[in-house]
Amino acid sequence: MRDEPLVPRVSPPFAQGQDVFDVIRAHDVLVHLPYESFGCVVDFIERAADDPQVLAIKQTLYRTSASPIIAALARAAQNGKQVTALVELKARMDEQNNIAWARTLEQAGVHVVYGIVGLKTHCKAALVVRREADGIRRYVHLSTGNYNPATARVYTDLGLFTAHPDFGEDTTALFNLLTGYAGGYKWKKLLVAPLDLRDQIVALIERERRHAQAGRPARIIVKMNALVEPSVIDALYGASQAGVTIELVIRGICCLRPGLPGVSENIRVISIVDKFLEHSRISYFENGGDPEVYLASADWMPRNFWRRIETVFPIADPSLQARIVGDILQLVLADNVKARELLPDGTYRRRTRVEGDPVTRSQVALQHLAREAAREGGEPRPPFVPIVRRPRSSGAAAEPTPLAERTRDSA
Structure with missing residues (x-):
């Protein structure tokens, strides 16, 4: 197909x-x-x-x-x-x-x-x-x-x-x-590397850990290409042990092991490889009920933190936050066609669809979502110009009026 x-x-x-x-x-x-x-x-x-x-x-x-x-x-x-x-x-x-x-x-x-x-x-x-x-x-x-x-x-x-x-x-x-x-x-x-981006990312994760320990809402969702930096992985392990729900969408290298008892049982990792290269970097922090959303040029790797000029920028507009979290991330996390789950032993398996769940291929769903948003938003369409046929001459079939004439006549 x-x-x-x-x-x-x-x-x-x-x-x-x-x-x-x-x-x-x-x-x-x-x-x-x-x-x-x-x-x-x-x-x-x-x-x-x-x-x-x-x-x-x-x-x-x-x-x-x-x-x-x-x-x-x-x-x-x-x-x-x-x-x-x-x-x-x-x-x-x-x-x-x-x-x-x-x-x-x-x-x-x-x-x-x-x-x-x-x-x-x-x-x-x-x-x-x-x-x-x-x-x-x-x-x-x-x-x-x-x-x-x-x-x-x-x-x-x-x-x-x-x-x-x-x-x-x-x-x-x-x-x-x-x-x-x-x-x-x-x-x-802006959060900027190599100035103090790594420390700021760790601080955001630590804040979620403190929220969880205090009984406040705590959740982390991250989508990126690679997760390698040991200090960030240690912070994620600590947040998981405090009860923070952590969902990671890592297309490429992931050095974190999810689902380890007593270490990372609250962490889930998936990878999506489909017709478009998953390249966006998104971070969501529940922050005790006052969510923060960031987009970034950087993955969480040593080279991004210390050997590159990178930017991480917040999305503060509530409607844009809702679009990123409610539309984009939710569809990505729900993918049960192209998603593969990372297991505690470091291997991947294709995600199995739970009986009763709809079939969700996130890239196709996002393509449909953009099409519907464009319709609702009034994406310009060429004006409808009906075909006006010229009167038939004797023995001849009617001919469509040329497009240029139809457009001029309708102006």
């Missing part, structure tokens, strides 16, 4: 054709790739490149391609804007491509930087600085995935558009860090 072809939907907030800056200024927007289109990210950069009110654009490029984003950044520089692109030359298997795109951008007048010596820049961020009637405003896009239209169709990722001032200040400080102009900045929203 063949799967239904993927047709990425326009994210509902952008579907009405409003100006992208008006939409983001009104409220935060979450985009779920590949089920929703990467086009809104391209539109964001292209609109900034051509908008005379935009003063500056800054963006990280880890894995890119022959992308409209490259052309937009070059055009922005030619339009007199201050444009900075941080190109990571050590992106595995994309080194040659990134060198070529860096040269192209430099020739167009873009300020190309290559990050901090000894650290790989793995965070995904874009910043647009714009002059508006009420002053200077910063628009930010943060993502779990790369600015690459090709992978955006086959990787599952989440991206956040926001004009919140704290995100704007933090993202400005991030680019100052990357370009060598950093001082003793106190982060308001």
Whole structure:
């Protein structure tokens, strides 16, 4: 049987054709790739490149391609804007491509930087600085995935558009860090590696442990590519022993052993391998009934904590939290078609469906969910133009009116 072809939907907030800056200024927007289109990210950069009110654009490029984003950044520089692109030359298997795109951008007048010596820049961020009637405003896009239209169709990722001032200040400080102009900045929203991200992650897990010991609601849900860091695994074991329910969706390497009596009996681990590469990093902490949700560019591995520039960013909007936890994570956790469970001995087995439970393939369900959301959100459709047939001439069959004429006549 063949799967239904993927047709990425326009994210509902952008579907009405409003100006992208008006939409983001009104409220935060979450985009779920590949089920929703990467086009809104391209539109964001292209609109900034051509908008005379935009003063500056800054963006990280880890894995890119022959992308409209490259052309937009070059055009922005030619339009007199201050444009900075941080190109990571050590992106595995994309080194040659990134060198070529860096040269192209430099020739167009873009300020190309290559990050901090000894650290790989793995965070995904874009910043647009714009002059508006009420002053200077910063628009930010943060993502779990790369600015690459090709992978955006086959990787599952989440991206956040926001004009919140704290995100704007933090993202400005991030680019100052990357370009060598950093001082003793106190982060308001972002958690940043290699500064103290590992310690902050352990602190969040420890907080859940304390909630459980005090009898308050305590739960951890994490979705990522790999779990390797020993200190984080020890913290998860401690939380499990305190009674915290822990559900992990780890696509690749997982060095934690779930279900060990007295150690990790409250931890469950699954891996999902399906037609799209599971690439998004999501963390949920129950926090005694005041939940916190984070998205990240980083897995919980030593290299991410100490040898890369990474960002973890909170999702504070209740409606976006509800979408991530109630829709995305619940469908992922309910998968009984492509999910495999990690056993205490380190082996995997295909999850067996409990009698009475519906068949759930999370990627297919999320594809259907995006389609329904686009319908409800008013995704633009081409206007219906009826076929008007010309009167028959003697002995000749009626001919359909050409489309151009039908459109003109109906205007």
